[in-house]
Each structure stands twice: as structure tokens, then as C-alpha cells.
Amino acid sequence: xNTHHSAAETGTSxxxxxxxxxxxxxxxxxxxxxxxxxxxxxxxxxPMILTNAIPGGVVVAMLGFWRGLAAILAANLVMLLYxxxxxxxxxxxxxxxxxxxxxTFGRGxxxxxxxxxxxxxxxxxxxxxxxxxxxxxxxxGWHERLxxxxxxxxxxxxxxxxxxxxxxxGAVAAPLFIVAGxxxxxxxxxxxxxxxxxxxxxxxxxxxxxxxxxVSTIMATFADSGTMTADFTRWSKNGRxxxxxxxxxxxxxxxxxxxxxGLVVAAGAIASAGTTGGDFLPILxxxxxGVLNVIAAVFVFxxxxxxxxxxxxNGALGWSHLTGTTMRLMTIVLGLIxxxxxxxxxxxHFLDWLVILSxxxxxxxxxxxxxxxxxxxxxxxxxxxxxxxxxxxxxxxWAIGAAAAGAxxxxxxxxxxxxxxxxVAVVAYAALERAVPEMGVRA
Numbered sequence: 001x002n003t004h005h006s007a008a009e010t011g012t013s014x015x016x017x018x019x020x021x022x023x024x025x026x027x028x029x030x031x032x033x034x035x036x037x038x039x040x041x042x043x044x045x046x047p048m049i050l051t052n053a054i055p056g057g058v059v060v061a062m063l064g065f066w067r068g069l070a071a072i073l074a075a076n077l078v079m080l081l082y083x084x085x086x087x088x089x090x091x092x093x094x095x096x097x098x099x100x101x102x103x104t105f106g107r108g109x110x111x112x113x114x115x116x117x118x119x120x121x122x123x124x125x126x127x128x129x130x131x132x133x134x135x136x137x138x139x140x141g142w143h144e145r146l147x148x149x150x151x152x153x154x155x156x157x158x159x160x161x162x163x164x165x166x167x168x169x170g171a172v173a174a175p176l177f178i179v180a181g182x183x184x185x186x187x188x189x190x191x192x193x194x195x196x197x198x199x200x201x202x203x204x205x206x207x208x209x210x211x212x213x214x215v216s217t218i219m220a221t222f223a224d225s226g227t228m229t230a231d232f233t234r235w236s237k238n239g240r241x242x243x244x245x246x247x248x249x250x251x252x253x254x255x256x257x258x259x260x261x262g263l264v265v266a267a268g269a270i271a272s273a274g275t276t277g278g279d280f281l282p283i284l285x286x287x288x289x290g291v292l293n294v295i296a297a298v299f300v301f302x303x304x305x306x307x308x309x310x311x312x313x314n315g316a317l318g319w320s321h322l323t324g325t326t327m328r329l330m331t332i333v334l335g336l337i338x339x340x341x342x343x344x345x346x347x348x349h350f351l352d353w354l355v356i357l358s359x360x361x362x363x364x365x366x367x368x369x370x371x372x373x374x375x376x377x378x379x380x381x382x383x384x385x386x387x388x389x390x391x392x393x394x395x396x397x398w399a400i401g402a403a404a405a406g407a408x409x410x411x412x413x414x415x416x417x418x419x420x421x422x423x424v425a426v427v428a429y430a431a432l433e434r435a436v437p438e439m440g441v442r443a
Contacts, residue, residue: 022162022327024320027094027234034235036244038167042232043249045170046310047222048177048257049303050281051128055217056258057265057278062209064202065266071211072258075218076251078419082362083226084246085369090230091242097228097314098321104371109390111322113364113398118318120224120357121311122334123341128311129155130342132304139285139296145343151301152339155308159316159331163235166309173306174253180299181260183292184280188269200266203274212408212416218258219418220358226250227365228314312338358418359409363401366425367394374430393432401425 021032060068089100097117101110133148158165188194209217229246236242261278264270269283284296316330323330371394405421412420 019328020162020164022317023094023234024096024317024327025324027099029094030237032235033094033237034163034167036236036241038164039233039236039241039245040248041167041170041174042163042235042310043170043229043245044253045166045173045306046225047249047254048174049307050177050257050279050300051131051304051307052221052254052257053181053261054277054279055221055261057261057270057273058275059209059214059217059258060200060262060265061203061270061273061277063211063214065197065200065262067211068202068214068262068266069259071214072218072255072262073251075215075416076254076258078215078422079219079222079226079250079254080247082365082369082422083229083250084243085373086227086365087229087233087236087242087246088239089372090232090234090239091236092239094234095230096234096317096321097230098318100230100368100372104368104391105394106388106391109388109395112395114318114322117224117228117361117364118315118322120361121228121318122315122338123346124224124311125155125308125315125335126338126341126346128304128308129339130345132300132308133342135281135300135304136297139281139300140293148342149339151305151308152335152342154301155305155312156331156335156339158305159309159312159335160328162327163232163313166232166313169302169306169309173302176299176302177257177260180284180295180303181256181280183295184264184283185260187283188264188267188280192267192269194263194267196268197263197266200268210414212412212414212419215416216358216409216418219362219416222250222254223357223361223365223418225311225314227361227368228318231314231317232310358416359405359421360402362418362422363398363405363425366401366422367397367429370397370426370429370433374426374433393429393436397425397429397432400428 023029023032056072059071062068063071086100089095093099098110098114101113104110105113129152130148132151133144136142136147137144158169233242233245236245258278260280263278264280264283265273265278270276270278270280281296281300284292284299312331312335313327315334316327319334320327320330401421401424404424405417408415408420409417
């Protein structure tokens with residue numbers, strides 16, 4: 001019996017009568033799994049966001065429309081395979097990312113991997129909460145810090161309701177993005193020749209983004225939560241439905257957002273597209289129409305609220321398992337920390353750190369994939385309980401993959417550092433496990 005789970009259940013018995021159990025410390029039981037539509041709504045409403053349209057626009061600005069589109073498609077194909085494999089395991093076992101990591105990195109070693117990703121996603125919460133205040137201040141002149149606080153509290157409240165609220169939010173956020181995106185494209189078409197999109201060659205000049213770097217840029221945006229996909233897809237009835245739910249995100253929802261950003265850039269509707277990317281909100285607010293302004297304001301809250309609540313859920317679930325507490329308690333604690341970080345302006349510098357995600361996160365996921373598919377009996381060992389406190393082969397493979405990704409970033413920019421790190425980590429772990437099987441440091 002999991003002692004953390006027992007303590008959490010005892011401490012929250014009154015609460016659980018009102019809110020669904022989030023199963024922070026054990027697999028989701030078969031009779032508590034959700035429908036394919038519900039889990040798909042959770043993932044579908046996550047990547048279809050304004051902050052995913054931005055890198056899509058940056059890539060198109062740097063590479064031109066067709067090469068940019070090819071990079072976006074390539075990145076989404078890799079993400080489908082990457083997140084799909086991890087999701088299949090989650091749907092088959094009902095295990096969260098932390099439980100998956102404990103099998104691969106060890107009962108104690110998983111703390112490093114789980115804490116790393118659970119902290120990064122709280123950074124994304126801070127970034128997007130701060131972006132909410134800054135965006136509405138720039139668009140409508142609203143008080144930036146007050147909006148940031150109110151948005152942070154609202155996003156905390158949504159996350160507190162659990163996985164069910166994420167599915168409701170996704171069911172609203174995705175259609176709203178489509179409505180806003182279509183309106184923006186219609187407005188762009190009034191003043192720009194949309195036929196010129198297909199001959200758009202990019203901004204040129206100082207553009208130095210390679211095709212491989214463009215793939216990494218797209219992947220890095222969701223590398224962290226994509227690696228933690230089990231937190232969402234563990235609610236699926238089986239592995240097949242978990243993969244289908246993943247497809248709703250990669251490539252479907254992700255492509256919609258990134259191509260929308262790429263289209264407004266290629267149409268020439270975005271100033272400084274190489275840095276601002278496919279942010280089409282100014283197109284909506286620039287019309288000074290009461291109806292459009294209302295749509296834009298609601299769009300910002302719902303759209304950025306979707307990514308904030310998903311990231312906070314990942315972080316709270318991870319840290320609740322690490323600390324032996326509940327997801328809802330950590331939602332409040334981490335949400336307040338993230339909101340304070342947003343107020344301090346930390347979010348303003350977070351995107352500068354995006355390249356680090358493409359170097360360190362995909363190799364971590366690669367080790368998980370290799371452990372689940374190729375090493376220690378592969379899928380046949382799915383029920384193996386973690387015995388070692390620390391598994392050095394997993395950490396060594398993660399380090400080797402990250403080193404390869406870093407080398408690609410600095411000395412072979414034509415390659416994708418994210419893909420390089422992922423592939424090298426898979427190969428390194430499989431090789432290390434064959435050379436030194438069952439190696440581990442036990443308590």
C-alpha cells in the first residue's frame with residue numbers, strides 16, 4: 001500500500017466528497033477513467049493557444065512560408081510519436097508522469113526528473129499569467145498588475161477543480177481560438193493579398209534560423225507538458241484511446257495554432273514578425289469595434305487561462321507526489337508563487353530560456369520511451385515495480401542525450417537539437433542497459 005496515498009486520502013476525506021479524487025499517488029482505477037471525448041478535450045484545448053501561434057509565425061518569418069510549414073509539420077510529427085508513446089503507456093497503466101519516472105529513474109532518482117519538469121511548467125504558468133496582464137494592458141489600457149493578480153487567482157481556481165475542469169476549459173478554448181483566428185484572417189484579407197502568402201520568402205536579412213533549429217523551436221514550446229502527458233492521458237480507458245487523445249493535440253490542435261500564426265505573418269500583417277511571431281491579437285483590437293474588443297478580451301482570458309491551468313495542473317500533480325500532499329494544496333501554493341513571479345516580471349525573461357528546454361527535456365522523455373519499449377523487457381515489463389533507489393543508466397543516458405543536443409545546438413545548428421537529444425538518449429539508454437543490465441543503487 002502507498003503510504004502517501006493513504007495519508008492524502010485521510011487528510012482530504014471531507015474534500016473528496018465534493019471534488020473528484022485526482023489520484024496523485026497511485027494509478028487511476030479502471031472504473032474512474034474518462035471517455036475519449038473528455039480526455040481529448042483536455043489535450044485539444046491545450047496547444048491551440050495564442051502562445052503557440054507565436055513560434056509558428058516566427059518560423060515562417062525566418063524560413064518563408066513553405067519551408068516554415070515543412071518545419072512545423074516535421075516538429076508535430078515528432079511530437080505525435082514522442083507524446084503518443086508516453087501516452088499509450090499512461091493509458092495502459094493509469095500512471096502519472098511521476099509514477100512512470102519512478103520506474104525508470106528509481107524510487108529516489110525520479111525526484112530529480114519530476115522536480116525539474118514540475119518546476120518548469122510552473123514557470124510557464126508565471127509567463128502566461130504575466131502575459132495576460134501585459135496583453136490586456138497593451139490592448140485596452142487595463143491596470144496590468146491588477147489584471148495579472150485577478151487572472152492568476154482565476155487560473156488557480158480553475159485548476160483546483162481538477163481534470164474535469166481542464167476538459168471543460170478545453171472544450172471552450174479551442175472553438176474560441178478558431179473563431180478569433182478566422183476573424184483575424186478575414187480582417188487581414190481586407191488589406192492584404194492572401195494569394196501572396198504562398199510566395200512569402202521570409203524576412204531575410206539577419207535571419208539565421210536553420211530548418212533544424214526551427215523544428216526545435218516548435219517542439220520546445222510543448223516539450224515539457226508533452227513529456228508529462230501521462231498526467232492527462234492516464235485518465236484514458238486504455239492505451240489506444242490515450243493515443244487518439246494525443247492526436248487531437250499533435251498534430252491537430254497544434255497545427256491549427258501554428259499555421260494560423262504563420263498565415264498572418266506570411267500575409268504581411270505582423271510588424272517585426274521575426275520576434276513577435278504570429279501574435280494576431282493586435283489585429284482584433286486594432287479595429288476599435290466594441291464587439292471585437294469583447295471577443296478579444298474574452299479570448300485572452302480563456303486562451304491563456306487554458307495553458308495556465310494545464311501547466312499548473314502538471315506542476316501541482318508532480319509536486320504533490322514529491323511532497324506526499326494533494327494536488328489541490330499544491331495548486332494553491334504553486335499558483336500563488338507563479339502569480340508573484342509574474343508580478344515580479346520573471347515571465348518577461350522566460351522565453352529566453354526556451355532553448356534550454358529543447359536541450360534537456362526531450363532526452364529525458366527519450367529515456368522513458370527507451371525504458372518502456374526496448375529495455376528491461378520492454379512492454380512486457382510494464383508491471384515491474386521500481387526496486388532501485390537510483391538507476392544510474394537512466395541518468396547517464398539523459399546526460400548523454402542532453403550533451404548531444406547541446407553539441408548540435410552550438411556546433412551543428414542545421415540539426416534539431418531536440419530531435420538529436422531524443423534519439424541519442426534512446427540509443428544510449430538501450431546500449432547501457434544491454435551493457436550493464438539491472439544496474440542500480442539500492443537503499
